[in-house]
Amino acid sequence: MSDTPINLEALRQRIDQLDGDIVRLISERASCAQQVAHVKLAEDENAIFYRPEREAQVLRRIMALNEGPLDAEEMARLFREIMSACLALEKPIKVAYLGPEGTFTQQAALKHFGDSAVSLPMAAIDEVFREVEAGAVNYGVVPVENSTEGVVNHTLDTFIDSSIRICGEVVLRIHHHLLVSENTRRDKITRIYSHPQSFGQCRKWLDAHFPHAERVPVSSNAEAAKLVKTEWHSAAIAGDMAAKLYGLAHIAEKIEDRPDNSTRFLIIGSDDVPMCGEDKTSVVVAMRNQPGTLHDLLEPFHRHGIDLTRIETRPSRTGVWNYVFFIDFKGHRDEPGVAAMLEEVSQQALELRVLGSYPQGVL
Numbered sequence: 001m002s003d004t005p006i007n008l009e010a011l012r013q014r015i016d017q018l019d020g021d022i023v024r025l026i027s028e029r030a031s032c033a034q035q036v037a038h039v040k041l042a043e044d045e046n047a048i049f050y051r052p053e054r055e056a057q058v059l060r061r062i063m064a065l066n067e068g069p070l071d072a073e074e075m076a077r078l079f080r081e082i083m084s085a086c087l088a089l090e091k092p093i094k095v096a097y098l099g100p101e102g103t104f105t106q107q108a109a110l111k112h113f114g115d116s117a118v119s120l121p122m123a124a125i126d127e128v129f130r131e132v133e134a135g136a137v138n139y140g141v142v143p144v145e146n147s148t149e150g151v152v153n154h155t156l157d158t159f160i161d162s163s164i165r166i167c168g169e170v171v172l173r174i175h176h177h178l179l180v181s182e183n184t185r186r187d188k189i190t191r192i193y194s195h196p197q198s199f200g201q202c203r204k205w206l207d208a209h210f211p212h213a214e215r216v217p218v219s220s221n222a223e224a225a226k227l228v229k230t231e232w233h234s235a236a237i238a239g240d241m242a243a244k245l246y247g248l249a250h251i252a253e254k255i256e257d258r259p260d261n262s263t264r265f266l267i268i269g270s271d272d273v274p275m276c277g278e279d280k281t282s283v284v285v286a287m288r289n290q291p292g293t294l295h296d297l298l299e300p301f302h303r304h305g306i307d308l309t310r311i312e313t314r315p316s317r318t319g320v321w322n323y324v325f326f327i328d329f330k331g332h333r334d335e336p337g338v339a340a341m342l343e344e345v346s347q348q349a350l351e352l353r354v355l356g357s358y359p360q361g362v363l
């Protein structure tokens with residue numbers, strides 16, 4: 001078309017103008033966030049700048065305002081980064097995660113806190129809890145359940161002996177790839193490394209495509225990726241972050257058996273989070289070992305119209321904890337209906353502990 005160059009030029013001018021406006025507006029927003037920090041500091045010299053409930057509200061509002069053509073999640077992700085950068089102007093938030101570098105847990109941490117957060121890899125779930133308890137970091141991120149493989153028992157067990165609070169949740173779509181170092185040929189693969197959870201999530205694909213390769217479980221997907229870097233007859237199952245970190249080649253992409261394969265991670269911290277309007281609560285309840293226990297436990301939830309999202313039973317580890325249930329439900333512990341229900345449950349339980357009320361995952 002003959003007028004294309006003129007239109008292109010005009011469009012580029014408009015884009016330059018808009019970019020100028022966006023830069024000015026983001027800077028103004030950053031100054032406002034800095035002023036908020038000063039107000040908070042004036043009220044309390046140990047004030048915490050990061051407010052999970054406020055961030056959830058900001059992101060939900062952005063999604064509601066969005067009219068396209070970008071989709072609402074994409075727009076919220078951009079704002080997630082803007083907020084993360086604004087917060088880091090005061091003090092970058094420190095987050096411990098189940099490492100090593102390149103794990104899905106690190107990806108979840110950055111999805112939740114944005115790229116300006118300082119993320120620190122820990123060797124084990126207990127260490128993430130310990131770092132938070134010791135105040136060495138502001139928050140921790142640990143996996144809690146996968147849509148294909150179920151609950152991460154170790155995370156639940158760690159809560160039983162800890163005073164840590166759940167401050168948030170983040171759900172990540174998990175895509176696994178079969179990765180090799182650049183000198184490895186597909187027909188030479190005799191061994192595959194990965195985390196046991198990932199083997200579970202890719203079982204059918206592996207049975208169909210690599211039935212004879214030895215499956216070697218290791219402590220994380222990132223560890224698997226690191227190992228194959230120097231092994232010519234091996235492959236690893238891991239995600240994009242690990243593939244990039246270790247410069248591996250993809251032999252096959254998205255090999256998870258279920259296309260909706262996703263993992264839920266918990267954000268753990270030391271403080272309670274106020275209500276944001278769309279909250280969730282996690283509790284752990286110990287009940288006596290007697291007939292009708294589960295019915296008695298669940299009846300108050302039903303009567304108060306509270307929406308359960310998960311219930312998990314774990315074997316007790318002490319004499320007192322006969323039956324231990326981990327229950328997630330919609331609502332915040334400060335809502336009157338929820339508070340009344342919790343009071344009733346605690347009357348029947350050997351012990352009831354609220355692990356936290358927190359914003360439902362936005363992104």
Ligand SMILES: C=C(O[C@@H]1C=C(C(=O)O)C=C[C@H]1O)C(=O)O
Binds near residue numbers: 033050054055082
């Ligand atoms: C600006 C605030 O502090 C932080 C920064 C936010 C932001 O950039 O929008 C939101 C919540 C806090 O993490 C606030 O509390 O409003």
